[in-house]
Amino acid sequence: MARTIVVGYDGSVGASHALDRAVELAKLEGARIVVVFAYEIPAAYGGETGDYRRAVRELAEEATAAAVPRLQEADVEYDIELVPERPVQGLVDVAERTGASMIVVGTNGEHPIRGVVLGSVPHKLLHVSRVPVLVVPDPTE
Amino acid sequence: MDVAAPADHSEPLEKGLKAGALGFMSSVVIGVASTAPAYSLAATLGAVTAVAGIGFQAPIIMVLAFVPMLFVALGFKYLNQADPDCGTTFTWCARAFGPITGWLGGWGLIFADVLVMASLSQIAGSYTFLLFGWTSLANSTLWVGVAGVIWIVLMGLICYVGIEASARTQWGLLGAELVILVLFSLVALVKVWSGHAPGGVSPSWNWLNPFDIGSFGAMSSGLLLAIFIYWGWDTSVSVNEETEDATETPGRAAVASTFLLLAIYVIVSIAAQAFHGIGYLNDNSDDVLGALGKDVLGSPWDKLLIIAVLTSASASTQTTILPTTRATLSMASHGALPKMFARIQPRHLTPSVSTIWMCAVSIVVFVVLNTVSSNILADSVTATGFGIAFYYGLTGLACPWFFRHELLKSARNFFLVGLLPLLGGIILFAILGDSGYEAWSPASSETGSAWLGISPPLAMALLGLLIGIVVLIAQRIVAPEPFFRWKTEVADPGVLEAANG
Numbered sequence: 159m160a161r162t163i164v165v166g167y168d169g170s171v172g173a174s175h176a177l178d179r180a181v182e183l184a185k186l187e188g189a190r191i192v193v194v195f196a197y198e199i200p201a202a203y204g205g206e207t208g209d210y211r212r213a214v215r216e217l218a219e220e221a222t223a224a225a226v227p228r229l230q231e232a233d234v235e236y237d238i239e240l241v242p243e244r245p246v247q248g249l250v251d252v253a254e255r256t257g258a259s260m261i262v263v264g265t266n267g268e269h270p271i272r273g274v275v276l277g278s279v280p281h282k283l284l285h286v287s288r289v290p291v292l293v294v295p296d297p298t299e
Numbered sequence: 300m301d302v303a304a305p306a307d308h309s310e311p312l313e314k315g316l317k318a319g320a321l322g323f324m325s326s327v328v329i330g331v332a333s334t335a336p337a338y339s340l341a342a343t344l345g346a347v348t349a350v351a352g353i354g355f356q357a358p359i360i361m362v363l364a365f366v367p368m369l370f371v372a373l374g375f376k377y378l379n380q381a382d383p384d385c386g387t388t389f390t391w392c393a394r395a396f397g398p399i400t401g402w403l404g405g406w407g408l409i410f411a412d413v414l415v416m417a418s419l420s421q422i423a424g425s426y427t428f429l430l431f432g433w434t435s436l437a438n439s440t441l442w443v444g445v446a447g448v449i450w451i452v453l454m455g456l457i458c459y460v461g462i463e464a465s466a467r468t469q470w471g472l473l474g475a476e477l478v479i480l481v482l483f484s485l486v487a488l489v490k491v492w493s494g495h496a497p498g499g500v501s502p503s504w505n506w507l508n509p510f511d512i513g514s515f516g517a518m519s520s521g522l523l524l525a526i527f528i529y530w531g532w533d534t535s536v537s538v539n540e541e542t543e544d545a546t547e548t549p550g551r552a553a554v555a556s557t558f559l560l561l562a563i564y565v566i567v568s569i570a571a572q573a574f575h576g577i578g579y580l581n582d583n584s585d586d587v588l589g590a591l592g593k594d595v596l597g598s599p600w601d602k603l604l605i606i607a608v609l610t611s612a613s614a615s616t617q618t619t620i621l622p623t624t625r626a627t628l629s630m631a632s633h634g635a636l637p638k639m640f641a642r643i644q645p646r647h648l649t650p651s652v653s654t655i656w657m658c659a660v661s662i663v664v665f666v667v668l669n670t671v672s673s674n675i676l677a678d679s680v681t682a683t684g685f686g687i688a689f690y691y692g693l694t695g696l697a698c699p700w701f702f703r704h705e706l707l708k709s710a711r712n713f714f715l716v717g718l719l720p721l722l723g724g725i726i727l728f729a730i731l732g733d734s735g736y737e738a739w740s741p742a743s744s745e746t747g748s749a750w751l752g753i754s755p756p757l758a759m760a761l762l763g764l765l766i767g768i769v770v771l772i773a774q775r776i777v778a779p780e781p782f783f784r785w786k787t788e789v790a791d792p793g794v795l796e797a798a799n800g
Contacts, residue, residue, distance in 0.1 A: 169645060197648050199461070208383040209629050210650070217643045266646075 160235065161189040162258040164289075166249050166279065168195060169221030172264030176294040177225055180262040181232045183292075190235040192256055195222050196248025197240070215240065246282045253289040262292045323555075325470070330532060330556035332473045335615035336563050337480060337588065337607040339528035341426070342418050344568060345584025346524050346677040348577040352513020353521045355500075357572060359507045360518070361564040364525030367730070368532060369557070370723025371691045374698030377716050381701065381794045386629030387622070388694045395701040396693075398635070398785045399771070404693045405630050406767035411530075411686030412623040414759065416661035417668045417679040419619065420447030421585075423612045429589045430605045437586065444669045448662055454616040455658035458624070461647040472610045479607040480563055483588075484570035487595045491573045496594075498575045506569060519733040523684035526730070528564060530687050531618050532556070585676055624653035634782035636774060672755055681738075681756035686763070688731040695724025702790045712795060735760075 165180040167173045177193070184191050195218040199210060218240045229236045241248035253261050263280050280293045347357045375387070384390040388408050393401020424446035428437035436442040491499040505511060512518045571591055572580060583590035588608055592601035628650040631640035644651035668675045698720040699706065706717040738757035750758035775783050 199648055208385055209632055210385045210625050213628060213632060213641060213643050213650075214648050217645060217648070221645060 161187050162192055162256045163187075163189050164192045164194055164249060164253045164256065164258040164261045166196070166245065166261065166263040167193045167222060167225055169224050170264065170266055171298075172266035172294075172296050174225075174228075174264070175296055176262045176264035176292075177228060179292070179294045181228065181234060183260070183262070184234045185232060187259075189259070190237070191229060192252060192258065193222055193225050193229070193236060193238045194249055194252045195238075195240050196243050196245040196252075198242065198244045211242075245279045246286055249279075249283060250287050250289070253287065258289055260290050260292055261287055262294060264294050265296060327556045327559065328470050328473050331477070331559055332469055332614045333531040333618045334529060334560055335531065335611040335618070336528070336560060336567075337476050337604075337611035338419070338422060338615050339530075339611075340480075340564065340567055340571075341422055341586070341588045341608045341612075342676060342680055343524050343527055344571055345580045345587045346680055347521050347568075348572060349581040349584060349677070350517055350520045350524070352517025354513075354577050355503075355506050355572060356508070356512045357506075357521070357577075358565050358568045359509050359512070360521040360525050361528065361568050362507070362561065363509060363518070364522050365529055365557075365561060367522075367695075367723045367726040368526055368529040368691070370719040371695040371727065372532060372723075373715055374695045374720030374723065377720075377795070378694065378698055378701065381790050384629055385622075385625035386633065387626065388690045388697075389626055389630055389635070390633070391701065392693050392697045393633075393635075393782075393785055394788045395697040397787050398783050400693070401785075402630075402635055402771050402782075403767065404690050404697075405626055405635065406763075406771070407686050407690030407693065408626050409623055410760075410763040410767065411683050411690065412619050413657070413661050413664055414679050414683045414686060414763075415527075415530075415619055416451060416616070417447075417665040418676050418683065419612055419616050420450050420661075420665045421669065421675050421679075423447060423450040423609060423616070425586055426589060426605050426608050426612070429586060430602060430609065437589075440669060444666060447665055447669065450616070451658055451662050451665065454613065454620060455654060458617060458620045459644070459647065459649055459651065459654045461649045469614070472614070476607040476611055477559070477563065479603045480567055483592065483595055483604055484566045487570040487574045487591070490595065491570075496574050498579065500573050500576050502569050502573045506572075507565075516733060516737050519730045520681075520737055522730050523688060523734040524680055526687055526691075526727070527680055527684050529560070531615070532560065584674075620654065620657055623657050624650045627653040627657070634778050634780070636770075637777075668759075678755045678759070681734075682759040682763075685731060685735065685756065685760040688727045692724045692727035692731060695720045695722075695727060698724075701788075702795065704789055705792060705795050708795075716795065 163180050163184050165173075165177055167177055180191055183189065197214055197218055199214055222238045222240065225238070239252055241252060243251065249261050249263070252258070261283065263283060265280055280291070283291050284293075344357065347360055348354060353360060378391040379387075382390060382394065386393075386405060389401050389405030391401070392404035395401075421443060424443040425437040427446050427450075428434070428442065487496070488502070490496045491501060509518075512521070571587060574591060574595060579590070580587055588604050589601075592604035595601070596604060627636055627640045628643075630636040631638055631653075639652045640656070641650070642652045643649065668679055672678050699717040702712070702716050706713050735757060738754045740754065748755060753761075
């Protein structure tokens with residue numbers, strides 16, 4: 159079975175750098191790419207969230223659709239997964255389920271303090287993941 | 300090459316929260332936290348005792364107000380089972396009664412939520428100053444205004460980036476809030492009975508006698524204020540569908556949070572009015588708990604009460620912003636409001652345009668009210684009550700109508716889905732009509748001032764309705780399809796059977 163690389167992708171600039179790097183690696187290794195959009199809507203106070211979820215889902219579909227031309231052009235095998243879980247948990251789960259050899263994420267050009275306040279996905283991922291994590295910085299920063 | 304169709308590992312999309320996400324205590328916590336008891340009491344208690352003809356009957360008003368809210372909550376529960384749409388009242392009423400009624404129901408929700416932001420900001424502003432002992436700032440319209448605006452911006456930001464406290468944190472905050480309220484009540488009552496409360500009045504069973512309320516008009520004015528304190532309770536009813544054990548937990552959690560709330564409201568209102576009598580509450584209606592806290596608990600323990608009000612107000616601000624932005628998101632996605640309100644911020648996955656608008660409009664309303672109204676708190680709470688009575692009432696009526704072909708299938712359906720929500724709706728519209736009639740006279744308001752010859756709260760409600768009708772007509776002209784062509788529907792017979800089975 160081909161090796162698998164999981165990429166966290168939300169359509170942002172940082173994510174597309176991560177995708178580029180993942181594609182390069184996948185071509186070298188003959189690996190398959192799994193593009194993951196993990197999302198969780200704020201729901202602690204509950205209430206009805208039916209069409210809010212639908213709207214986020216559509217956004218996820220649109221965002222990941224933007225990755226398709228890049229993947230097709232590179233001619234790598236790929237899957238797209240939309241996971242309704244917190245980003246870190248979603249990435250780790252998909253990586254474990256697919257037996258991935260690596261998780262690739264971008265940094266979103268995040269200011270360190272902002273990362274502390276809002277929680278930084280790459281940072282948390284490093285602590286939680288049992289699969290190697292590659293964090294791709296934004297080369298324009 | 301694989302197909303690009305996204306693999307779906309999600310739970311069914313129509314579900315609210317993740318199944319199994321909530322245990323019994325968490326359900327109770329969310330139900331009570333959404334209702335924000337400390338803040339609700341701080342905002343309404345002074346205004347309720349000030350209504351002529353109520354006075355010491357405030358505790359029984361607190362109990363009576365629960366009845367229609369409970370009945371309508373049943374309506375929320377069953378409608379949510381049929382359609383767990385975040386438009387709630389808007390979507391349900393549009394399906395049951397047609398697009399115009401649904402739209403107006405949604406507008407009622409937005410109106411109530413925007414107006415309550417004014418009283419929330421006022422309370423948050425003045426209690427923040429009280430926390431630091433800056434009493435003169437807490438009494439300054441200007442500085443309370445500044446602090447209130449900062450409060451809205453801060454809470455809006457939190458909602459915009461989608462931060463939320465973990466269940467454990469909320470647990471802690473709410474637990475502290477309840478303990479402090481009970482402590483406050485006990486100390487106050489002990490001081491009254493032991494003669495350490497100047498002007499204190501020993502509690503009497505008569506305070507719970509509904510027939511001692513001066514008049515029907517007084518009762519409906521009081522109820523209009525008091526339904527406010529149970530507002531948000533319905534959240535727990537719908538969230539409860541998503542609990543660990545879907546057959547047992549929801550009912551028990553709803554019952555538990557209900558009794559907890561009722562007990563808290565009755566005990567605190569009895570203790571508060573017993574301590575210095577009702578004249579003191581009326582004189583300090585802007586910061587009832589802050590003022591009483593100093594005498595009851597003494598420094599520095601009174602700060603605990605202020606912190607409880609502030610944490611409660613922050614929970615309440617979030618449970619105000621979130622449902623409003625979801626309602627406008629829903630309305631926009633169905634074509635009932637401009638499309639931009641459905642926009643989701645890709646980074647934080649929150650309804651961005653809706654959140655910004657909600658906060659901006661709230662700031663404008665708050666600043667205007669804070670400038671022109673001489674008693675912003677009582678006026679805005681009463682006006683919010685008009686909005687709540689309207690959209691809750693409409694929801695209560697929508698439930699039996701939407702399920703009308705199911706009502707005769709079982710006694711349970713007849714009472715729980717039909718009769719009780721209907722009664723709840725009728726009671727709320729009766730309160731709305733009667734207190735609206737009372738409010739024609741400017742003398743009925745807290746300050747006795749008049750706007751355009753009627754009392755300020757009614758003027759706000761009518762102005763809100765007028766703006767709503769203008770927006771409704773504009774949207775109908777701009778986008779007649781598809782929303783304004785919606786046909787009314789009835790419930791799918793399977794919905795209740797699945798729920799009861």
